[in-house]
Amino acid sequence: MTSRAEILAVAEGLSLGAGPAALAVDVGGTGMKAALFDAGGRIVDARTAPTPECTHSAATEVMDVIAGFHSAFADEHRDHPVTEAAVVIPGIVDEASGIGILSANLGWRNVAFRELLNERLNLDVTLSHDVRAAGRAEFDLVEDTPADAVMITIGTGIAAAIRVGGRLISSGGYAGEVGFTEVAVDTAEGLFRGPIEHIASASSIAKRYSQRSGTEVAGSLDVLDAVHAGDPIAHQVFAEAVEALAAMCAQIAAVVAPATIVLGGGLSGADELLDGVAAGLESRLDVHRMPSVRRAGLGPVAGLIGAGLLTRDVA
Amino acid sequence: MTSRAEILAVAEGLSLGAGPAALAVDVGGTGMKAALFDAGGRIVDARTAPTPECTHSAATEVMDVIAGFHSAFADEHRDHPVTEAAVVIPGIVDEASGIGILSANLGWRNVAFRELLNERLNLDVTLSHDVRAAGRAEFDLVEDTPADAVMITIGTGIAAAIRVGGRLISSGGYAGEVGFTEVAVDTAEGLFRGPIEHIASASSIAKRYSQRSGTEVAGSLDVLDAVHAGDPIAHQVFAEAVEALAAMCAQIAAVVAPATIVLGGGLSGADELLDGVAAGLESRLDVHRMPSVRRAGLGPVAGLIGAGLLTRDVA
Known part of the structure; x- marks a missing residue:
């Protein structure tokens, strides 16, 4: 599983560009990663956690972990109050409706992640697909694509x-x-x-x-x-x-x-x-x-x- | 090969929407078809011709036929002076540059059709791909797609x-x-x-x-x-x-x-x-x-x- 140190090492040299201080979360098959970005788009901190097991409550438990990431960053980095968040998940994800349609590995179907996370975090949350998000980063930040x-x-x-x-x-x-x-x-x-x-x-x-x-x-x-x-x-x-x-x-x-x-x-x-x-x-x-x-x-x-x-x- | 009567029969019930009176040409593997549309987007007339054989001069001959369609419509329909034209061709077609990159069946490579037709017809000519154009018509005009x-x-x-x-x-x-x-x-x-x-x-x-x-x-x-x-x-x-x-x-x-x-x-x-x-x-x-x-x-x-x-x- 990717460690906090590895995330920081890769992200250190990158900038997302200016914008709100933001929480980013990647829900993987085995591990979850979170990063806090400042208004300049630079990484401030990162956290990781194991992904909850595939059970009936996996989606809820995943959102519990995300809420935990958010409050930990809020406690430790009061100078970077987060106003936007984005969460990327595996499986079939409809960005337009903010719904996780299917994850065979994590066992959910038709979960309204965006709406639930908006309420839970009291933040504007964008939901997307892990591989599409990875592609965006590779295309936009790594080299001229x-x-x-x-x-x-x-x-x-x-x-x-x-x-x-x-x-x-x-x-x-x-x-x-x-x-x-x-x-x-x-x-x-x-x-x-x-x-x-x-x-x-x-x-x-x-x-x-x-x-x-x-x-x-x-x-x-x-x-x-x-x-x-x-x-x-x-x-x-x-x-x-x-x-x-x-x-x-x-x-x-x-x-x-x-x-x-x-x-x-x-x-x-x-x-x-x-x-x-x-x-x-x-x-x-x-x-x-x-x-x-x-x-x-x-x-x-x-x-x-x-x-x-x-x-x-x-x- | 599709006849003039067949073209008119299918096109009669359709409208492209308002715009300039226009010449449309579809260059097929065996036959070429042309239509004259009025400012209301209704078909006025149609013509057909065999596609020139696959030789070194096929591209030039195709443009000769297109010029012939244009002048025939101009002669016969003086009340619908054409100010726009679109030509669709088979093979690999780069719409952005207006170039026919390759047609294996008609034997051309990298022909600047749009530029050559612009000069030849003294019209704004759009170049596109026959199948993409057919898709556009099916998607936009036939039923809600x-x-x-x-x-x-x-x-x-x-x-x-x-x-x-x-x-x-x-x-x-x-x-x-x-x-x-x-x-x-x-x-x-x-x-x-x-x-x-x-x-x-x-x-x-x-x-x-x-x-x-x-x-x-x-x-x-x-x-x-x-x-x-x-x-x-x-x-x-x-x-x-x-x-x-x-x-x-x-x-x-x-x-x-x-x-x-x-x-x-x-x-x-x-x-x-x-x-x-x-x-x-x-x-x-x-x-x-x-x-x-x-x-x-x-x-x-x-x-x-x-x-x-x-x-x-x-x-």
């Missing part, structure tokens, strides 16, 4: 933030839910044909390696280490995931034609991933625009910074 | 017009070029894995039927007739095309999540196509938004009417 760009986050799940003509698209909250898109990939075990998350998510990479090698690994970064150590099974499993990602990126290119694809998530540190996806796209795209491929710059803090940026839109 | 909608034209090729948040997207001209997207479909001959156009375009349907049945057919509508006559091979070939289209629509749903998908092209008259794509989407989509599926209403005249609408944007 073309008006047509896509950021893909590869974690436990796979989702995309899609910017077209300089605007992030939402489509009622359903845009960029590419994790279940079907891909067909040749593998050492024959043709894989199924949802991209079953072959290329971080957890699937770890699972496929464990199954094929007989060696249990904790996560996809262990598989990457094994690739670097010359393990042929790790190499194969990783290459198959990369092929699947390239196939998915080619689908995205055919529909929205980004000029740049940004890859995020823990594995995006690997040159093999970036180069492999770029090569796979080169071999697949013909009449389409060939996007450049780069890695995300803000790591696990992108969603939190993106939430911070949303308090600037509102102002 | 949600802000997030996609129109897919199934003809010699397959391409999509994509509307997100009420705006058609272009992405430098490359958006919606879904014809080469890879799909994996079970067929009577084993797994098909390749570009959608090789299994589901009108020409591929005819070709696959001819090969499998040994009976040469002229086009996909003959295959559809055979389906209706109970021919099992025709049924199979058509069902495989429908499955491929559903797979492609599912990819599109994962990326831009339309609330409605409009199917156009000659085959879209078939209930089997619409019902089959809807059923295939139902079985593929889970967390995504399930789009409604409807057929296009303007038939082969949609691109021409869409071109007409572009003269209203400009005004």
